[in-house]
Amino acid sequence: MTKHKSPKAAKAKPARANKRGAARTRGDRGEKPQTKTAALLALLARKEGASLEELQSASGWQPHSVRGFLAGTVKKMPGVSLASEKPENGTRRYRVRQATA
Numbered sequence: 001m002t003k004h005k006s007p008k009a010a011k012a013k014p015a016r017a018n019k020r021g022a023a024r025t026r027g028d029r030g031e032k033p034q035t036k037t038a039a040l041l042a043l044l045a046r047k048e049g050a051s052l053e054e055l056q057s058a059s060g061w062q063p064h065s066v067r068g069f070l071a072g073t074v075k076k077m078p079g080v081s082l083a084s085e086k087p088e089n090g091t092r093r094y095r096v097r098q099a100t101a
Helices: 036-044 053-058 063-074
Strands: 080-085 095-098
Touching: 036 063, 053 063, 053 095, 063 080, 063 095
Parallel strands: none
Antiparallel strands: 080 095
């Protein structure tokens, strides 16, 4: 027969940071934390758009994850159109535009 261990007294655990770290905490004014999606959309909304490298550094994602975000999330957003432009001898840049009806 197996012996059961006696339950230990519950100790108060010290407060820990959440899994996503301090970036997810609210500021002094109680504003919502900026999500990766919001940060990437802000880069894409700029006049010059954003390159894949800029989107990677802002999100911390791999290139295939950024492209998946563009294809799977941004392209499916209602009222938003995704444009991709690559000038000769240049870097491809992505931009979002409000779709015109």
